[in-house]
Amino acid sequence: MxxxxxxxxxxxxxxxxxxxxxxxxxxxxxxxxxxxxxxxxxxxxxxxxxxxxxxxxxxxxxxxxxxxxxxxxxxxxxxxxxxxxxxxxxxxxxxxxxxYAQPVAEHALALTLALLRRLPRRARADEWRRDHSSRSLFGARVVVLGAGGIAESLLRLLAPFGARVAVVRRGGGAVEGAERTVTTGRLLEVVTGADVLIVAAALTEETRGLVDAGVLAALAPGAVVVNVGRGPIVSTDALLAALDSGHLGGAGLDVTDPEPLPAGHALWSAPDCLITPHVADALxxxxxxxxxxxxxxxxxxxxxxxxxxxxxxxxxx
The missing domain is CATH 3.40.50.720 (NAD(P)-binding Rossmann-like Domain)
Known part of the structure; x- marks a missing residue:
């Protein structure tokens, strides 16, 4: 431009x-x-x-x-x-x-795979206990909120998995590599039944609190949420409730609300929650x-x- x-x-x-x-x-x-x-x-x-x-x-x-x-x-x-x-x-x-699109997209993929493979709970385990609760990214339904450089890099990383990806963006226009591209007003529609939601959007008044209890409830049971955008885009209270209820299979957060996340905050001990301290681009x-x-x-x-x-x-x- x-x-x-x-x-x-x-x-x-x-x-x-x-x-x-x-x-x-x-x-x-x-x-x-x-x-x-x-x-x-x-x-x-x-x-x-x-x-x-x-x-x-x-x-x-x-x-x-x-x-x-x-x-x-x-x-x-x-x-x-x-x-x-x-x-x-x-x-x-x-x-x-x-x-910083490539390193952040790489981090988002790492968090997604870790959650789907239940690594947070297994990293904390102190005894040998097998289960079959892991899920695969191959062929999964993935929603990416945001259509900037991170989303573009992420789509290339997701391609080998054959994931069916929908991108949610502010404006119109298809995003190369996405199965669907929709505007923000259709977020609830595309997350319904999705296996993975990755937040990679900028924080604006439009996106603040956009991922709320309704959006999280619409995801498939056992779905995972990854946030590498900004913490306030995802309602912390709604996220904690969805994790505590078992509806979500996990959350991977490189950003939080509040941030920095204080010691003793409920997110630190939430089930299957993996937190990194805003380091996705810290290379x-x-x-x-x-x-x-x-x-x-x-x-x-x-x-x-x-x-x-x-x-x-x-x-x-």
Missing amino acids: TAASGARPALEPIAVVPEAEAGLVAAVERAGGTVAPLDERTRGIVWSASAGGADLVDALRRAPGTRWVQLPWAGVDGFADVLAAAHGDGRVWTSGKGV ATTPALLAERVEHNVRAFLGEGDYAGLIDLEAGY
């Missing part, structure tokens, strides 16, 4: 803040950009912190001539207030959307992946090619 005419500034200073991380500074310079301290001359900002909306607002006040802002992660809900106030400001906003290669995105977008900032990971300010992601 090409930015609006006149939105791309000429060669002018780019600030890497709040921390001038060496890898990001090098990425800017590889692309031909000029790195300089944040001040009134700044025209581009590469934000190096995963949060800090108020700090970013302050940075923009100190650099009112900024025309492009790069955020570090795919999820931008931590900057929701900043983005809401950015409507009509003439700036280009980009994120890490799609950068040794993650900084290099972000640096590649920054390098690409600095080139776009300088007029060479299109921006990647453009944030839709109306949609909020």
Whole structure:
């Protein structure tokens, strides 16, 4: 997607803040950009912190001539207030959307297989006890909530299993590799009788609490739920109830609500619940992946090619 005419500034200073991380500074310079301290001359900002909306607002006040802002992660809900106030400001906003798709999709697949094979309960077992409660991903009915880069990567990983996948997305348009693609309003329809629900959507006012008691009840008995999107998309109370009742066969959560999940929270001891502490994209290669995105977008900032990971300010992601 090409930015609006006149939105791309000429060669002018780019600030890497709040921390001038060496890898990001090098990425800017590889692309031909000029790195300089944040001040009134700044025209581009590469934000190096995963949060800090108020700090970013302050940075923009100190650099009112900024025309492009790069955020570090795919999820931008931590900057929701900043983005809401950015409507009509003439700036280009980009994120890490799609950068971490492969590792997150891999993690989602790992959680799914672990749950279907009942690994949480078996990892906690202290005696030899056989049962036949495991389920297979081969030929399973899978629903993926979200249609971004994670979903696209996940569909490729699911293909060898012959899973019948339905994708639920905000807008229209088929997703390659999915048996069905439907809009969010039809979520209940497609999850009815499904064996696996994988949440990989952005957190917006539309998706907050979307996976509620009704959605969980519609899944097939013994179905599993995996969340690698954002915690508040899934109702924690409804999830706990579905696990405690035995209706769900398990839940794999890389994100939770609340987050961080406090010690002693009921999810830690819920039946067949496997929790990882928001580490789906926490690989040794993650900084290099972000640096590649920054390098690409600095080139776009300088007029060479299109921006990647453009944030839709109306949609909020």
